[in-house]
Amino acid sequence: MDILLFFMETGFWIATIRMATPLIFGTLGELICERAGVLNLGIEGIMAAGCMAGWTWVYFGGDLWGGVLFAAFIGALFGLLHSLFTVHLGLSQHVTGLGITMLAAALSSFVFKMLLPKATTPPKIIPFANLDLPWLADIPFLGPILTHQSPLTLLAFFLVVLVSYLLYKTPVGLSLRMCGENPLAVEAQGLSVYTIRTGAVVVGSSFMAVGGAFLTLSAFDAFYIGMVNGRGWICIALVVFSSWKPWKALLGTMLFAAFDAMQMRVQQQSAMVIPYQFYLMLPYIFSILAMVIMSRRAAYPKALLIPFRKGER
Numbered sequence: 001m002d003i004l005l006f007f008m009e010t011g012f013w014i015a016t017i018r019m020a021t022p023l024i025f026g027t028l029g030e031l032i033c034e035r036a037g038v039l040n041l042g043i044e045g046i047m048a049a050g051c052m053a054g055w056t057w058v059y060f061g062g063d064l065w066g067g068v069l070f071a072a073f074i075g076a077l078f079g080l081l082h083s084l085f086t087v088h089l090g091l092s093q094h095v096t097g098l099g100i101t102m103l104a105a106a107l108s109s110f111v112f113k114m115l116l117p118k119a120t121t122p123p124k125i126i127p128f129a130n131l132d133l134p135w136l137a138d139i140p141f142l143g144p145i146l147t148h149q150s151p152l153t154l155l156a157f158f159l160v161v162l163v164s165y166l167l168y169k170t171p172v173g174l175s176l177r178m179c180g181e182n183p184l185a186v187e188a189q190g191l192s193v194y195t196i197r198t199g200a201v202v203v204g205s206s207f208m209a210v211g212g213a214f215l216t217l218s219a220f221d222a223f224y225i226g227m228v229n230g231r232g233w234i235c236i237a238l239v240v241f242s243s244w245k246p247w248k249a250l251l252g253t254m255l256f257a258a259f260d261a262m263q264m265r266v267q268q269q270s271a272m273v274i275p276y277q278f279y280l281m282l283p284y285i286f287s288i289l290a291m292v293i294m295s296r297r298a299a300y301p302k303a304l305l306i307p308f309r310k311g312e313r
Contacts, residue, residue, distance in 0.1 A: 012261055014148045018219060020257035021149075022047070024156040025211030026235035027242070027249045028163055029075075029204035035167065035244055036200035037180040037303040038086055041097025043208050044232030045104030046078050050212025052108035055223035056115065058125045068152070068213055075209025076202045078104055083201040087194055090307030101232070109225050122222035128152060150218035152210070157250075159207070164246040176200055180301030183308045193308045208232070241290065243298040252290075259286045 026043055033040040040046075050071040057067035078100055085096040116123065128150040139146070146154075167173035175196055178186045183193040211231070216223050234256060242248035263282045 010144050012258075012265065013145045015261040015264070016254065016257045017145065017149055017153060018257075019260050020253040021153045021156050022211040022214045022219070022231055023235055023238065023253040023256065024160065024250060025214065026208050026232060027238045027253055028156075028159055028246060029207030029211070030235050030239045031242065031244055031246065031249055032163065032176070032204035032207070033079075033201050034239055034304055035180045035301060036176050036197045037183065037301055037306065037308070038083070038197055038201050039093045039097060039305055040079070040082060040100075040201060040204060040208075041094060041236070042078060042082050042100025042104065042205070043097075043235055044228060044230070045101035045108075046075050046205050046208040047212035047215075047228045047232050048108045049074050049078060049104040050209030051216045051223055051227055052112060052212075053209065054213030055125060055216035056111070058217065059123060064128055064217055067217055068210055071209045071213035072206040075206040075212075078209075079202040079205025080198070082205065083198040086307070087197045087201065090309060093305055112223060112225065122224045124221045125216075127216075127221045128218045150214070152214050152218050155210075156214075160246050160250045167246065177301075179308075180303050183303055187310065193310070197308070208235075211235075237288075240298060240300075244301060255286075255290060 026047060030040055030043055053074040054067035054071040057070040058064055062070070082096060082100050085091045086093045131147050131149055131151060131154070165173075167177060175186055175189075175191055179193050179196050179200070186193050186196065212228060215227055220227070238249060238252040238256065241252040259282060263280065
């Protein structure tokens with residue numbers, strides 16, 4: 001078995017991009033929050049809430065894009081709650097984030113069991129179909145890969161471009177970055193640090209929830225408890241790996257997804273001499289090593305985790 005042959009297979013890259021999509025949404029959302037100076041450890045629970053919200057909308061008769069918007073709305077509500085405690089009240093971002101994760105995850109499970117108390121198997125919905133764009137299929141190598149993806153995958157790639165542009169090419173992005181570096185300078189310009197940070201957390205949390213909705217509306221066709229499976233925590237590590245830059249965040253998500261896709265194929269083709277848990281931990285080991293190497297010189301936002309209080313110097 002030649003592992004290098006995996007990288008020449010179309011199926012490998014189809015799986016890699018599909019696995020990377022929810023990570024892209026989550027990592028971008030966390031990156032926006034942290035660029036503004038707020039650590040959002042609620043990401044795991046917000047992604048779970050996005051899974052539940054998107055699935056619920058479609059299961060009870062709504063359309064798929066409506067499910068995406070509803071998931072984003074629910075994520076924004078949790079982001080607003082998080083910003084209320086961390087931005088406006090100046091409470092611990094660690095404790096608040098963990099509280100949001102537990103609240104959102106528990107509420108998702110509770111609502112599911114209340115809506116379907118007698119369900120023995122997860123009810124199914126009709127998920128997003130693969131892209132059906134003839135011009136896309138004609139692109140060499142990339143065409144067959146992208147035509148096997150969900151429309152949400154293209155949305156994720158578009159958001160990488162959009163967030164990168166907004167952060168580095170617009171006054172809004174400059175103000176947001178300065179809130180994470182020197183909020184006093186933002187205040188000196190007559191801008192509200194509270195408003196900018198709140199907006200960043202709300203938008204970032206909505207991205208996280210859409211990442212969760214991808215799991216129920218594209219990757220799978222049902223909701224089940226625990227389906228986020230630690231992806232939120234991976235996104236936090238990927239933000240550090242990326243040095244808080246969107247394009248490097250995309251690279252990090254693709255790298256982790258490639259490791260994950262590779263371990264699945266190695267596990268399928270190897271004799272069961274080695275326990276399968278060994279293969280499951282490989283992407284995490286490789287990602288930790290890559291993060292250590294890439295993040296040694298990472299320039300983190302100077303005001304990250306530091307509450308802002310108006311008028312204080």
